[in-house]
Ligand SMILES: *[C@@H]1O[C@H](CO)[C@@H](O)[C@H](O)[C@H]1NC(C)=O
Ligand SMILES: *[C@@H]1O[C@H](CO)[C@@H](O)[C@H](O)[C@H]1NC(C)=O
Ligand SMILES: *[C@@H]1O[C@H](CO)[C@@H](O)[C@H](O)[C@H]1NC(C)=O
């Protein structure tokens with residue numbers, strides 16, 4: 001009788017331990033005690049060695065871990081696979097400044113935890129931790145069809161894989177391309193329109209270069225008289241206004 005009772009209790013314990021696994025992501029390991037550790041999660045999943053390295057060299061990894069420890073909204077990470085990094089142009093990463101590498105990694109972090117079903121209803125552009133989502137900043141747009149989710153950055157497109165990790169603080173999805181932000185890889189914003197009135201360049205008394213004397217005397221005279229004309233017109237206008 002006692003034996004049966006013990007066996008029964010054991011069975012109950014085993015079943016209740018197994019239960020959460022059945023309902024969660026089958027691939028995801030049971031959450032360890034304490035805050036999530038992004039490095040550990042990516043190491044466990046494999047094929048993210050370059051992203052892990054970048055998280056370390058930019059220290060965004062530490063920042064993510066401490067954010068996970070005290071943020072209310074949680075985080076979502078789009079993790080490019082090693083293959084994704086492999087399809088970048090040679091030297092593309094190394095030609096970036098430290099600040100740009102930081103921004104590139106932050107561009108893959110969304111400051112809230114997003115479940116797969118939320119992608120269907122989220123509004124574009126998505127805000128990333130890299131900064132603003134204006135055209136020449138860090139725009140990111142999602143497009144969904146059924147369960148498939150594509151991300152477009154204005155520079156390139158990527159497809160989202162199934163979550164490799166997800167709890168109430170963190171969701172990690174693999175992406176098949178490194179997400180290239182406009183701010184770093186896109187065209188630069190058009191230069192502001194040149195001001196209509198060109199001021200004649202002041203000739204410095206210490207400027208002895210011959211080039212400075214190349215302006216023909218009559219051109220300089222014309223510029224001077226145009227300026228004078230404008231001043232007289234301006235005074236006249238102000239005068240009219242006050243009279
Ligand atoms: C996170 O995991 C990595 C690798 O497993 C480990 O080196 C690091 O110390 C861990 N960080 C924290 C804050 O636990
Ligand atoms: C998490 O936060 C608590 C309290 O703020 C702190 O004591 C602990 O060291 C932090 N843990 C990690 C892994 O950052
Ligand atoms: C995502 O992009 C792939 C091509 O890269 C395309 O075949 C697929 O239809 C796209 N899915 C969505 C939801 O736009």
Ligand SMILES: *[C@@H]1O[C@H](CO)[C@@H](O)[C@H](O)[C@H]1NC(C)=O
Pocket residue numbers: 143152155156157
């Ligand atoms: C990315 O996908 C969009 C549609 O969502 C398409 O218009 C655009 O041409 C694609 N860009 C690249 C670089 O493939």
